Amino acid sequence: MLLEKMGIKVKVIKGYEENIKITTPFDLKLADAILQIKTRKN
Numbered sequence: 001m002l003l004e005k006m007g008i009k010v011k012v013i014k015g016y017e018e019n020i021k022i023t024t025p026f027d028l029k030l031a032d033a034i035l036q037i038k039t040r041k042n
Contacts, residue, residue, distance in 0.1 A: 018034050018038075020034075
């Protein structure tokens with residue numbers, strides 16, 4: 001919203017819920033859990 005109010009065009013694209021930014025120890029645990037689930041499916 002802020003960028004739009006400044007007149008900057010914003011584009012929303014479809015992504016993946018698994019695409020997370022790892023910045024905390026919890027994020028790292030979450031990423032590990034996602035990888036474990038994905039490797040079990042393959």
